[in-house]
């Protein structure tokens with residue numbers, strides 16, 4: 001569905017059909033540095049593309065003009081998005097080390113589940129603990145991905161046990177502690193549910209994401225509502241507001257109400273972007289549940305609400321320790 005949506009968009013023909021929130025998964029990957037997050041995301045992107053090529057057809061209707069056009073409106077993002085079996089999986093980047101201004105907490109508010117990626121020898125490290133705690137506190141389910149399972153000294157049982165202990169230490173619920181495990185070799189893009197029986201694709205991981213991590217709970221038919229959760233900046237487009245659309249749709253050039261604390265002002269959205277692969281692509285309209293980027297909103301802060309002027313739905317502000325400018 002997402003695939004179809006993008007192609008229609010790239011051809012500039014029409015407003016996309018409604019993307020059912022059930023066909024979205026918003027996830028974050030929690031990983032200690034060097035455990036293989038970048039390699040895994042690359043492999044996921046590569047394989048999602050291959051799956052799409054196999055589905056074929058619609059992609060080919062894009063001629064070079066369409067491709068040019070798509071390129072012209074593309075801006076790079078640290079977040080990624082892949083499409084698997086008609087489900088759009090948005091992968092939201094989490095900050096590696098220091099957590100500036102509660103960014104991890106805000107990312108956790110945009111996603112509905114996490115992949116906890118751990119090295120098959122080292123197991124979870126202190127730096128993964130901080131982020132995992134916030135994911136668990138937020139009530140998220142996790143899939144534990146034991147990566148680098150090809151390492152000769154891999155010790156999957158030890159890694160699973162220490163990971164389980166960590167969940168318990170962090171106060172995980174029974175359901176959270178009953179996490180599924182996927183073993184991966186991110187370098188080759190192999191995965192499996194048993195450490196010594198991998199298949200030559202990441203399908204077991206994709207399947208588990210669809211099965212175990214929930215779709216966003218949002219209201220597709222409600223009034224427009226989005227909380228400015230992350231800020232980006234683009235040399236040409238200025239400030240970029242990133243957030244999950246909680247309710248309704250949002251369109252290019254739509255008039256919205258910007259609510260900050262007690263004050264509110266009318267605004268007009270310039271452009272609406274969603275994620276596709278490593279890129280942000282412009283769309284005419286975005287759907288509830290998707291993680292989107294908006295331009296043209298000028299002076300807007302983290303935690304502010306963008307909502308429907310006719311039926312405003314302000315969200316409680318987010319506590320931000322220090323203002324962050326996130327260069328995407």
Ligand code: GDP
Pocket residue numbers: 031032033034035036037038039040147148149150151184185186187188
């Ligand atoms: P990040 O810091 O978590 O993004 O880690 P990277 O993706 O950059 O990977 C760190 C190193 O581990 C790189 O040298 C990768 O090639 C290597 N690596 C990643 N995944 C695997 C794997 O499954 N098996 C092996 N043997 N090496 C891997």
